[in-house]
Structure formats: structure tokens, C-alpha cells
Amino acid sequence: MTTRTAEEAPVAGREELISGSEAIAQACALADIDVVTAYPIRPYDTVMQFLSRLIADGALKCEFIVAESEHSQFEIVKHASAVGARTFVGSSGVGWFYALEAIAVTAGLRLPVVALVGNRALDDPGAFGCEHNDALAVRDLGWLMNWVSTGQEALDTALIAWRVAEDPRVFLPCAISADGAFLTHSQQIVRVPDKRLVDRFLPPYNRGDLQLHPDNPITIAPQVNEDWLMEMRKQTDAAMRRSRDVIIEAYLDFNRIFHRDLTPFTEEYMTEDAEVILVGVGTLALPIKVAVRRLREQGQKVGFLRLKWFRPFPMPEVQKALSKAKAVGVIDRDYSFGSPMHGGVLAHEVRSALYDVEPRVPVVNFVAGLGGREITQPFAREMFAITQQAAQSGASDTQTHWIGVRENQE
Amino acid sequence: MTTTQKLPAIRGVHNAPLEEFYTSGHRTCQGCESALVMKLMIKAAGPRTVVLGSTGCMYVANTTYYSTPWVVPWMHTQLGSSGSAATGAAAGLKALMKKGKMKEEPINVISFCGDGGGADMGLSAISASLTHPEYNHLVLMYDNESYANTDIQVSGSSPWGAHTSFSPPGKARRIMHDRWKKNTAAMLAHGHPKSRYIATGCASYAVDLLNKVRRALTLGGPTFIHSFDPCPKGWDYDPRYSHELGMLAVETGLWVQWEIEDGVLRYSGPSRMIAIGRRKRKPIVEYLKRQGRFAHFTEEDIAYFQSQVDEIWEKWGTPGVSSVKLDLKGDRA
Numbered sequence: 001m002t003t004r005t006a007e008e009a010p011v012a013g014r015e016e017l018i019s020g021s022e023a024i025a026q027a028c029a030l031a032d033i034d035v036v037t038a039y040p041i042r043p044y045d046t047v048m049q050f051l052s053r054l055i056a057d058g059a060l061k062c063e064f065i066v067a068e069s070e071h072s073q074f075e076i077v078k079h080a081s082a083v084g085a086r087t088f089v090g091s092s093g094v095g096w097f098y099a100l101e102a103i104a105v106t107a108g109l110r111l112p113v114v115a116l117v118g119n120r121a122l123d124d125p126g127a128f129g130c131e132h133n134d135a136l137a138v139r140d141l142g143w144l145m146n147w148v149s150t151g152q153e154a155l156d157t158a159l160i161a162w163r164v165a166e167d168p169r170v171f172l173p174c175a176i177s178a179d180g181a182f183l184t185h186s187q188q189i190v191r192v193p194d195k196r197l198v199d200r201f202l203p204p205y206n207r208g209d210l211q212l213h214p215d216n217p218i219t220i221a222p223q224v225n226e227d228w229l230m231e232m233r234k235q236t237d238a239a240m241r242r243s244r245d246v247i248i249e250a251y252l253d254f255n256r257i258f259h260r261d262l263t264p265f266t267e268e269y270m271t272e273d274a275e276v277i278l279v280g281v282g283t284l285a286l287p288i289k290v291a292v293r294r295l296r297e298q299g300q301k302v303g304f305l306r307l308k309w310f311r312p313f314p315m316p317e318v319q320k321a322l323s324k325a326k327a328v329g330v331i332d333r334d335y336s337f338g339s340p341m342h343g344g345v346l347a348h349e350v351r352s353a354l355y356d357v358e359p360r361v362p363v364v365n366f367v368a369g370l371g372g373r374e375i376t377q378p379f380a381r382e383m384f385a386i387t388q389q390a391a392q393s394g395a396s397d398t399q400t401h402w403i404g405v406r407e408n409q410e
Numbered sequence: 411m412t413t414t415q416k417l418p419a420i421r422g423v424h425n426a427p428l429e430e431f432y433t434s435g436h437r438t439c440q441g442c443e444s445a446l447v448m449k450l451m452i453k454a455a456g457p458r459t460v461v462l463g464s465t466g467c468m469y470v471a472n473t474t475y476y477s478t479p480w481v482v483p484w485m486h487t488q489l490g491s492s493g494s495a496a497t498g499a500a501a502g503l504k505a506l507m508k509k510g511k512m513k514e515e516p517i518n519v520i521s522f523c524g525d526g527g528g529a530d531m532g533l534s535a536i537s538a539s540l541t542h543p544e545y546n547h548l549v550l551m552y553d554n555e556s557y558a559n560t561d562i563q564v565s566g567s568s569p570w571g572a573h574t575s576f577s578p579p580g581k582a583r584r585i586m587h588d589r590w591k592k593n594t595a596a597m598l599a600h601g602h603p604k605s606r607y608i609a610t611g612c613a614s615y616a617v618d619l620l621n622k623v624r625r626a627l628t629l630g631g632p633t634f635i636h637s638f639d640p641c642p643k644g645w646d647y648d649p650r651y652s653h654e655l656g657m658l659a660v661e662t663g664l665w666v667q668w669e670i671e672d673g674v675l676r677y678s679g680p681s682r683m684i685a686i687g688r689r690k691r692k693p694i695v696e697y698l699k700r701q702g703r704f705a706h707f708t709e710e711d712i713a714y715f716q717s718q719v720d721e722i723w724e725k726w727g728t729p730g731v732s733s734v735k736l737d738l739k740g741d742r743a
Binding site: 032034035061062063065067068069071072075076077078079080081082083084085087101102105204212213214216217218219220221222223224227228 | 511
């Protein structure tokens, strides 16, 4: 596993063998959330099972509301957030889509709801394995978005999520994506920090003069139409732009208070001198890093870049990490049918980020691991080999390669 | 349950508070009865209230940026979310007060929706909201019998046969809308034993409506009121007759005014007089002929409509409330 706790300075707190979902539930307790809403769908719902247990046992005092649908689930926290309550919610796959109306307006309302997306395929046909299209549906709407790859990172990122989302310079909701099963259900050693340290890092949520309360009789979300909507969209855009510095600030404080050394936006793995770099998000980091080490042993200059944050997109970090590579391969655990390269979302974003980099770096797109299919070592090596071919030819290969898929099934 | 505001009953219109918390700035149609419902609702509740409004006429026509009529804090909620908005705001306030993050005081939470938002799309969320005895809130459904904000499309609550933009009378089909669902409050009252107060009302009987809002908020927990709102634009009549049409709906027995408090049903106003046999129902044709939306009705249609109203009063186990009759003798097993 990529957990680095062993190398770090000792932090007050305790070590526990817990799943990614449980790590997020622990973060909820540490953050002293006020309102949480649950509705069952695999795999995210494990976080709610852990949370309900924490609440039942008195470890967290908070309103635990089991909604009658995902739509209500997200509407309830939206309004709780408007009156000033710290909130947590989550969903997976089609459940996330059932709530999409509420999810869209939460960003428009600038309400700092924090949600866990336990990434899941959008059945039909029935599938509950990991795919990223659920979370990606909101990529354009004003949600802060990140992908975590370990239980430790899940806990850390949740604390950072409230801090950034609730910062008055930002006031945007935040979706933490965790790969279904791979992270939500797998256990790792996680260091759970001391609550007193968390209180130093995470100030109380203060909605200020936007709070819905009789002492502050404002009207929220009146009809603005063509008169004002554009100005308000631009305000959301400005908030998203400002969030970058707020995220950097949060990581600096996080590292200082918890004695850690996290990088805010990306994780670079042996990219320094790499000629060929694969890019991806989430738990596929594990098999790709193993492949990098094996190939390095054979003398191949390969590396891996993991995007931790997706919105705001870490443009400078991506450009810096990839500009010296001879070719880049982007692994999408998602699809964007009919897109320019008939590939995935991430590849198009990375390719766009590299457009102005001189000399332009060839980009190859891989669609892999859909529906929770495992990304094995042979698949990882295959992706490196194809990217190496692009490095040799010096040209982008725009055909998009589906990795680990049965042939002749059309 | 946290404490509620104790709002005493208002004895007669002259004793109603003079303060308005829904004032100028709205752009509702002339003769809009739903606007009156909003005004009465918040007059009854008073200033220490948070109001949440679903998409619909009372959102779009009322809350134009820079000219909102709401003096109290107000927030929009999605079309099907009046129940969730109420639960969310009430839960948020409760959590913050319980944990000492907000000054403790009883704050009314009222969430309103139209018939489209309530009787159609939002029914499941309202139902869920009524299962939370620990949160104090009122969901008020103002029923103008169509999706009136979007062009008068038929809703689940539109009356049988009404001409709407989705149910126009034509050569092949005179009656395009043949559903009948007018019993949302009673439907909710029967499945949610933890709701202490569920009522119907009509702004034509303003004091009754004021007191029903006050009763709901005073009793606390999750409560629901369904108001019957004549709509000049959607029903096609001269705006001056809104008040009269509301009264006619009650006097013909089409709209039945009642309240259920802690499981006890009471009729109010003319509905009570009809129920105890002190007053005869007016024929439904007096109500139907006043509205353009029924102009295509034949004698047969009017007779059918009358038979449906008769059924409500003569065949239902509990007139106007429940069509279910008790049979202790029959044992089919």
C-alpha cells in the first residue's frame, strides 16, 4: 500500500485497521458534523453504516436522517447547510444521479456540503463495481472534486474538504471520490488524529451573513434570470479559482499541525527523470506504482502521476510534471462516448492542459478497469509499452486503447 | 422535540395581527388566492420563522431578485423537495441549538409547495418528513389545481375533465383528463401517526386558515396543511371572483374543510354544517359553470361530476376524508 505513515513523525492519535469508508466516518466524528443524511446504495453506504454506529454509541452527536431517496438526502443537507449546520452526505452510481438536481443547485447556492462518492458503475446492465462516471457528471457544476487512494488519504482529505469548502472565500460543495470496493471496503492501517489537533486545523462552520435565520432575514435563490445569472455564475467561477490558494493553505496548515508532508494537488511517483509517464486517479495508483518499480528494475525510465484534486484542475502541477516526458498515457476508469478521442474524460483534460507545452507531449488514452475490473500487472505493462511506442514515434496516438477487454465482442 | 412558539388562536378577523411579513414586491396575478395564502400563512406564524418555497407560482411570481415580498428569511427549494427542505432546515436548527452552536429558541419552519410539487413530485419527501416527530415544521401545499406557473398543465390534483394546456377538449376526446385525486391531506393523515396535525383550508375562510397554521406550529412535530386556491388564470374566470369560488367549492361539498389533531377529526365552517346535516350542499353546476376550464362540459359530464361529489358525502366511510368503510360482519376468510 502507499500509506506513508510509518515514515512520518509521530502524531498524537491512534492507529486503526479500518476501511476507507470507516476512515471517512472517523473524519466525520472528528469534524463534529451536525447533520448527516443516508440512503442505501452500494458501495458508499458503508460509511453511513459506520456513522450510524458512531452515533448510536455516542461518539458523535449529530442528526442522522435516513432519507426516502437520494434526492431528499441531498436536499436535506443542502437546507441544513443553509441554516449553518456542518453536513455530510454521499452516494454511488445511479444513486448519485437520482440526486443530481439537488447536487447541481447545491453548487449554485454555494453551500459547503461535503459528500462521499463511492465510485460505482452506472447500471444498466447491473454492475456495482468501480467506475468514475458517477462523480464526473458534476465536473462542470462548481463542486470541488478529489480522488483519494488510501484510507489515510480518505480521512485526511475529508478534514481538508470541510476546511476548504467552508472557507468564505470558497463556499463550494466538495465531492470526495473513493473507488468502490477497492477503497470503500478494503482495510488499511490508518492513523486517526487527536480531536484537539483537528480543532486547531478545522474552524467551526460560519455562514456569516448568508445564514438562513430570523436574525438575518435574507432571501436565498430568488429568480434572477438573464438579468443576473451570468454575474452569479461568474462569482462561482471566481470562487473555484480562489479555491486553489485555499487548498494550498489548508495543506500547509495540515502538514504543520499534524506533522505530515502531503502535497496538495498531485502525487508524483518517480516522474523526475521519467520519459514515459502514466496518469490516473484513485486506487489504480497501487498496481501502476508496482509496475513502475518493476520496469525501473529493468532500467526503463517510467513514472506515474496521480491527480488528487480534479476540480480545481491542477493545471500547473500537471504541466510541470509532464512537460519533460516523451509521452504520456492517461488511464481513464470512465468513458466519454463520442468525445474527440472516443476516450475518457481525464485524457481529454490532460491533453488540453498540455496543449501549450513546448515541445508538445504526445498523449495516449487508455480506458481500463471499468465496472471494477482489476488493473493487473500485465495490463499496466501493456499501457506503458503502448505509451513507449508513442514516445518513440513522437506523435499522439488518438485511437484510445481499451485495456483488458475481450476482443471480437462487437 | 424542542419547544414550539405558543401561538394563540385568533378570535375573529378584527383580532388578527396587523403586521405583514409578506408585503409588496410580488408579481402574482390579479385575484391570486395563493398569494393570499402566503400572506395569511406568515401573518399567522410571525417573524421568528424560516420559510422555504418549492418551485412553482409562489416561487417564480413572488421572489424576483431585488423585489422579494418576504420580510422573513426565505429560501428556494426544488420542485419535489418541500418535505426535505423542511426536514433539513429543522434538523439543522435543532442540531446547532442542541450542541450549543446557536442560541436556543423556538423557530418556526414552514415549507410550501404547489399541487405539482406536493401531490405529484414531492409526495414521497413530504411523507418522509411527516415521520420525524423530533423536527418541528409545517408543509403547506397550496393547491391551484394545475402547474399554473409553467402554462397551466394538468397536475395530479386537477379536477376531472378540466381544460388545461395538457388536457384540451378536442373533437376525438372531449375529456382528456379523467383522473381524480383530491385527497392528499387525508392520504398523509392516515399513514403518519406521529404527525400531530394535518388539515385542509381555504383562504376564503381566512381566520380558519390563520388558526390552522397557528395550531400546526404550536403543536409542533411535522405537520401538513392543504389549501384550496382558486386561480383566475388557470381556471379561466374573472379575478374578482376568487373568494367566491373558494366559498362555492366548500358550499357545494367539493372541497371539505377539516383538521385532524392527535388523531381526532373535526370539520370546520360550512363543511361541518353539511356533515351534521344543518346545511344542504349547493349543486356542483353552480361552481362548474363559473369557470372556463369546464366550459366544454355536457349535461352528462356535469351529472358525472355531481355523482362524484355525492359519493364523497354519501358513500365514503368518513365524508370528504376517507373512502374506506368499516365492515366487521364480513369475513371472507
